[in-house]
Amino acid sequence: xxxxxxxxxxxxxxxxxxxxxxxxxxxxxxxxxxxxxxxxxxxxxxxxxxxxxxxxxxxxxxxxxxxxxxxxxxxxxxxxxxxxxxxxxxxxxxxxxxxxxxxxxxxxxxxxxxxxxxxxxxxxxxxxxxxxxxxxxxxxxxxxxxxxxxxxxxxxxxxxxxxxxxxxxxxxxxxxxxxxxxxxxxxxxxxxxxxxxxxxxxxxxxxxxxxxxxxxxxxxxxxxxxxxxxxxxxxxxxxxxxxxxxxxxxxxxxxxxxxxxxxxxxxxxxxxxxxxxxxxxxxxxxxxxxxxxxxxxxx
Numbered sequence: 001x002x003x004x005x006x007x008x009x010x011x012x013x014x015x016x017x018x019x020x021x022x023x024x025x026x027x028x029x030x031x032x033x034x035x036x037x038x039x040x041x042x043x044x045x046x047x048x049x050x051x052x053x054x055x056x057x058x059x060x061x062x063x064x065x066x067x068x069x070x071x072x073x074x075x076x077x078x079x080x081x082x083x084x085x086x087x088x089x090x091x092x093x094x095x096x097x098x099x100x101x102x103x104x105x106x107x108x109x110x111x112x113x114x115x116x117x118x119x120x121x122x123x124x125x126x127x128x129x130x131x132x133x134x135x136x137x138x139x140x141x142x143x144x145x146x147x148x149x150x151x152x153x154x155x156x157x158x159x160x161x162x163x164x165x166x167x168x169x170x171x172x173x174x175x176x177x178x179x180x181x182x183x184x185x186x187x188x189x190x191x192x193x194x195x196x197x198x199x200x201x202x203x204x205x206x207x208x209x210x211x212x213x214x215x216x217x218x219x220x221x222x223x224x225x226x227x228x229x230x231x232x233x234x235x236x237x238x239x240x241x242x243x244x245x246x247x248x249x250x251x252x253x254x255x256x257x258x259x260x261x262x263x264x265x266x267x268x269x270x271x272x273x274x275x276x277x278x279x280x281x282x283x284x285x286x287x288x289x290x291x292x293x294x295x296x297x298x299x
């Protein structure tokens with residue numbers, strides 16, 4: 001696995017959900033804060049997104065994609081003016097247009113995320129990631145949007161499987177697109193540095209291996225001192241500290257998503273015994289693996 005795939009997989013739970021919204025005329029709707037991530041794809045027309053966190057209103061045009069990775073509450077409307085008129089999204093009437101040439105069609109949805117183990121790459125995404133539809137930019141994302149638009153007819157054979165899969169693909173492409181354009185955040189720099197990238201790929205490919213600083217430096221093709229300096233400066237943790245955190249994150253994911261025994265979870269996370277895993281896990285998460293599994297199952 002690569003870092004971006006792992007960062008997304010660590011927090012993703014369940015399947016994404018989506019609703020098609022077609023409105024016209026004067027309209028305004030509020031989407032409440034959400035524990036996961038929200039997204040919108042403008043299929044036709046245009047509208048405004050007004051963050052409730054105090055950010056500037058964002059104008060959205062046909063083909064634009066917007067990701068709200070931290071589930072921030074926001075308003076969608078025909079204009080950025082009086083948002084006090086907004087009605088809850090769940091109560092929004094969805095007429096087939098307003099008859100005034102201002103019809104807007106959107107795909108609005110949510111990804112379920114478990115934020116207890118958010119990878120720092122996902123944590124540093126801004127509140128609103130706006131990816132405008134520009135010729136020649138992010139062709140993969142544009143292709144995913146086109147495919148989504150074609151799969152929204154639930155009468156098409158296989159659409160119930162195709163749509164969630166395309167939405168998962170959309171999330172990957174949105175994160176990729178942000179990384180290629182980001183002017184802030186450390187992780188785009190982390191993954192553009194060949195030494196740090198090589199070390200991270202090695203750790204993520206085989207986290208249970210008996211890694212040492214010397215072995216990891218050899219995998220990255222540099223000296224131990226060079227690896228330690230560059231990795232720590234960019235990632236914010238020393239290589240072995242990052243490995244420990246990532247192993248425990250993987251263990252937590254398996255505890256949440258599988259019925260594997262604690263011995264199996266420990267072995268696959270790189271711990272020699274259930275006791276060793278339990279000790280490290282309790283220190284990191286403040287709860288034993290067993291209690292964590294019970295809590296994850298009831299959430």
